[in-house]
Amino acid sequence: MSHVDASLPSIQYDWRAEFKRLEGAYAPSTIRAYYTDIESYLHWCAAAGRAPLPGSIETVCEYLMEQGPKFAPSTVRRRLYAIRKAHRLLRLPDPTYDEEINLTFRRIRRGKLARPRQAKGMTREYLDQFLAVQPDTPWGVRNKAMLSLGYDLLARRSELVALTVDDIEFRADGTLRVLIRRNKADPAGLGRVAFTSQRTGRLVSDWLKWRNAGYAPLFCPIYQGRPLDRSLSDTTLRRLIKSTAKNAGLDPQDVADFSGHSMRVGAAQDLLRAGHDTAAIMRAGGWKTTNVLVRYLENAEHNVWA
Structure with missing residues (x-):
């Protein structure tokens, strides 16, 4: 301290x-x-x-x-x-x-009459762009797995970096079953279970094949081409999202609007556009109240009802 x-x-x-x-x-x-x-x-x-x-x-x-x-x-x-x-x-x-x-x-x-600034959602369209610009390096392998998993889980950045290898289970169809053990809305640590796409399962598998199987953290830092046996910081994840948006050639204002919450925001917006109701989205993302979720979904409303 x-x-x-x-x-x-x-x-x-x-x-x-x-x-x-x-x-x-x-x-x-x-x-x-x-x-x-x-x-x-x-x-x-x-x-x-x-x-x-x-x-x-x-x-x-x-x-x-x-x-x-x-x-x-x-x-x-x-x-x-x-x-x-x-x-x-x-x-x-x-x-x-x-x-x-x-x-x-x-x-x-x-x-303070101004509305709270809303993070730009990393929707599926942006996710595809972000995955495409990752380098063919160990860092790129890790980052692809992390971004895709964060989107599928509607994860807070703190939840994503806290995951351990024991929290994920590979299923027969190539998807993952993931236990998110604790978040700020769940101080007792009861957790929630979420599932992923086959693409995410494949990307996480690629990452685990590269890094040391004996490490507990699912995502870890890489130093001089070697994994370190500790968890990433949530600040690292926030920087990754912004730098990836820049590398994808997005407008500087869009880059500035992306944040560590962008995976969660974008996935929620995509679920709304796909026709899921608020209750289903709340269950998927582990929300206890609608207050924050409603703000996340505002930017998706026009496309849904237009």
Whole structure:
């Protein structure tokens, strides 16, 4: 984890020691976000000459208002939750439940009238282009398998890089049965089962034939032409999607709109175009509510009903 620099004031409470208690109870990405958000809050308090822990209602409100113009409401809300978690772990009086905090956040949210930016969907058409431009190298073999599998599973990037060899099963027809063990909507890790196309089964088989069979992670880094026995980072997957879009010769604005969510978005849009209803798409992608899914499907609606 990163460290607060020497310019921060001396703080009586060892919040890092307390945050270690979260390990195993929260996803690593959530814990990293908490660390980042608390450090942001501490830096702001240092510059403003405010006591951060315990923080006053006024201090937290001013911090949130300062963050509001810079970040999306979801980011500001996450930083509020991080401040709340720090106070609760340290068993300090928690200012974040005061009604003034709620009113402050509502002002921030109402002040952001722009719609959330939607990732561009990696639909089947784009997937075919992305697979076609992969190089004839071990990296290309891995990337083809990863992109095709991510599309078929409607996978979040964190789900895709977390897959292990034990999570996939080759079926007699050349397809795969895949157990997605855990995601942010399934903290208990009950998982969901998904199936793939024969093309994806073939591409994953090609990848596994190249890499060491004794490695647990399904997708791993490659260094100097050799696989490493560890999982890829979700950042690597995001960079892959953007660089592949660029190599496919897409418009720069389209390249900018692709993200780590593009596989999930594009596959959902294709399912809608194919005539599947919202309930079926929710089951396929493991959505618990329609809030996010509806945004994903907006760009597909015109083609369906035109």
